[in-house]
Amino acid sequence: MTEEEAAQTPDEEQPEGTEPADDADAESETEQSVEDVLGSTSTSLVAKVAVEDEGLAVDLEEHLADLERRREEAEAEAEEFESKLKRKQADFQNYKKRAKKRQEQLEERATEDLVERLLDVHENLKRAVEDEHENVESLRxxxxxxxxxxxxVLDEENVTEIEPDPGEDVDPQRHEVMMRVDSDHPEDTIADVYRPGYEMADKVLQSAQVTVSDGEGDEG
Structure with a gap:
């Protein structure tokens, strides 16, 4: 073959389905670059998630530590409150005991004072009975x-008589009805006082015994 023929002979044809070597290398490099980018991105994402998870864990730990601190403070406050409450209860019980004892002492003194004053009355009555009197008038x-x-003495103790007037309404709290009698007073009112009662500072010590009118005396 002459040089001219050789020059005119076309290059050998490439097998079908194949690419030139330069294109394959380029594609391979491209795929590798994509994998590198994806790998780098994935690593970055994993690292970012790890950092975020670590930050979240730290926040949770701090929050739990804060809750624990608050719980301890609340328990300490509750213990202090309970201790104060027990002291207050003990003080109140002691106060009640002292007040009761003081009241008992006051009542004892009041009773002693009343008895001492009544002793004078007792002695006067004894003398009135034992002494010889020339006449009834001196005894009287x-x-x-x-x-x-x-x-x-009774007046000093704020003791007063309950002695209602005839014609007054009956007060069940202060009057004891003995019987019903004919009377000129209106029916169901007091006809007469059989025995006076006594009260001390608005407290009834002894009800007055009374008779009540049945209204029969109004007729005629």
Whole structure:
């Protein structure tokens, strides 16, 4: 073959389905670059997630530590409150005991004072009975003086008589009805006082015994 023929002979044809070597290398490099990028991105994402997870874990730990601190503070406050409450209860019980004892002492003194004043009345009555009197009038005067002394003692103790007037309405809290009688007073009102009662500072010590009118005396 001459040089001219050789020059005119076309290059050998490439087998079908194959690419030139330069294109294959380029494609291979491209795929490798994509894999590198994906790998780098994936690593970055994993690292970012890890950092975020670590930050979240730290936040949770701090939050739990704060909750634990608050719980301990609450328990300490509860213990302090319970301790104060127990002290207050003990103080209150002691106060009640002291108040009760003081009240008992006051009542004892009041009773002693009343008895001492009544002893004078008692002695006067004894003398009135034991002494010889020339006449009834002198005895009467002695008894009247003794009664006056007794009334003074009762007045000092704020003791007053319950002695309603005839015609007044019956008060079940202060009057004890003994019987019903004919009377000129309106029906169901007090006809007469059989025995006076006594009250002390608005507290009834003894009800007055009374009779009640049945209204029969109004007729005729």
């Amino acid at each position: 005067e002695g008894v009247e003086l003794t009664l006056k002394e007794l009334n003074r």
